[in-house]
Amino acid sequence: MAKSIEELQDIAKRVRRDIVTMITAAKSGHPGGSLSAVEILVELYFNTMRIDPANPKWADRDRFILSKGHAAPVLYSVMAERGYADTPKDQLNTLRTFGSIYQGHPDMRFIPSLEASTGSLGQGLSLGLGMALAARLDGRPSRFYVMLGDGEIQEGQVWESAMAAAFHKADNLVAIVDYNQIQLDGFVKDIMEVSPLAAKWQSFGWNAIELNGHDPAAVRAAFESAAATKGKPTVLVAHTIKGKGVSFMENNPKFHGVAPTQDELKLALQELN
Numbered sequence: 001m002a003k004s005i006e007e008l009q010d011i012a013k014r015v016r017r018d019i020v021t022m023i024t025a026a027k028s029g030h031p032g033g034s035l036s037a038v039e040i041l042v043e044l045y046f047n048t049m050r051i052d053p054a055n056p057k058w059a060d061r062d063r064f065i066l067s068k069g070h071a072a073p074v075l076y077s078v079m080a081e082r083g084y085a086d087t088p089k090d091q092l093n094t095l096r097t098f099g100s101i102y103q104g105h106p107d108m109r110f111i112p113s114l115e116a117s118t119g120s121l122g123q124g125l126s127l128g129l130g131m132a133l134a135a136r137l138d139g140r141p142s143r144f145y146v147m148l149g150d151g152e153i154q155e156g157q158v159w160e161s162a163m164a165a166a167f168h169k170a171d172n173l174v175a176i177v178d179y180n181q182i183q184l185d186g187f188v189k190d191i192m193e194v195s196p197l198a199a200k201w202q203s204f205g206w207n208a209i210e211l212n213g214h215d216p217a218a219v220r221a222a223f224e225s226a227a228a229t230k231g232k233p234t235v236l237v238a239h240t241i242k243g244k245g246v247s248f249m250e251n252n253p254k255f256h257g258v259a260p261t262q263d264e265l266k267l268a269l270q271e272l273n
Contacts, residue, residue, distance in 0.1 A: 003046045008216045011046060011081055012038045016245045017272050018077035018092055024265040026096040029104070032255040033149060034074040036180040036240040039214050041078045044145055048223045053083040056113035060140050063115040063131060067124020068149035068178065069105035070257070075114075076102050084113045122155025124148065125175055129165045132173040143227070147176045151183025154192045159204070165233040166205025174226045175206075175235040178213065180242035182253050201235040213238030246271055 003011070015038050023029035041064075045051070049062035066075050073095060079087040086101070094100035101110040105119030116127050128146035135142045148158065165173055177197060181188050188194055198208040207229045211218045219238070226234035242256070243249025246268040249260075260268060 005216045008039070008042050008046060012042050012216075013245075013272055015042060015074060015077045015081060017269060018080070018089075019073045020246065020260055020265055020268045020272070022073055022076075022092045022095040022102070023259045024262065025093040027259050028096055028257075029073060029259055030070040030257050031073075031246075031260065032182065032242040032249060032252070032257075033068060033178065033180065034071045035244045035246065035249065036213070036242050037068075037071055037074050037147060037178050038078075038244065039216055039219055040147065040176055040178070040236075040238060041074055042081075043216060043219045043223065045078050045082045047220060049143070049145065050141075051082075053079075053085070053113075056084060056086075060142055062143045062145065063128075065116045065124045065128050065144070065146045066106055066118055067127075067146050068121065068152050069117075069119030069124075071147075071149075071178075072102070072104065072106050072119075075106060079111075079113065086111050086113050121149070121152040122157040125158055125161040125165070128173055128175075129161050129168075129170055132165075132170045133168060136170070136172060143172045143174065145174045145176065147178060149183065150177055150179045150181060150188050150194055150197075151191070153177060153194055162201065162204045162206065169231050170233045171230050173233040174223070175201075175233065177235060177237050178240055179237055180240045182242040182251070182256060184256055186253050197237045198235075201237070205232055207232050207234040208237060209234065210237045210239065213240040214244055 019034045080089040095102040108114045128144045132144040201208045209222045211222045249255040
């Protein structure tokens, strides 16, 4: 049964609290790009994707790949909220500790329900395309969703896989660009501009949809439109805010990869409550 917008917003708020809490406990991690991706992952795992957390290797399931693997905290929290047995909520605060299942980047050796081990930027779309083409050969209904960072798409491999996906008419593949306009070293426009994004993807033969990545209704509508598109892959250019939900983190390049202090955590949780 589909979740209401209000229910999704409540889940998103819990996920944001998890993100800042676990990264503070670890004293390292990537809060900004985890917080910017929340609404998209919540919609995918609670509405859009055909999945069964009790049977995570169901052959006909849809699949999600977090190509920007440094944003692992958002994925861990969403999977824990969704009820996957191998992502227990009470262990989230072991993030990045030695021996924890919650590694700094998603690792299938520790969490078998993950679809891919990621973190080497630029590779996720190729993985998703390979899976999508294999499913089509096997006659399976599965759909494949790959989240990319806007800094990540400066990698050439992304555009090789974009060309291949359009050539093979992989309409069971959806790329999502978390377009928060900040990467590791600063603002994307100052390092290597990637705009105009929608026009670039369209020129590669993709159906491109621009949306507000923090509006649950817009996110749901975009995924529905992607599912209805035949003969070409779809990319969602999701305009987001790095550090969304925590005022002092929003649009602040510092919080790409710096953990909050205990005092900052208190402020963040006050805002998120």
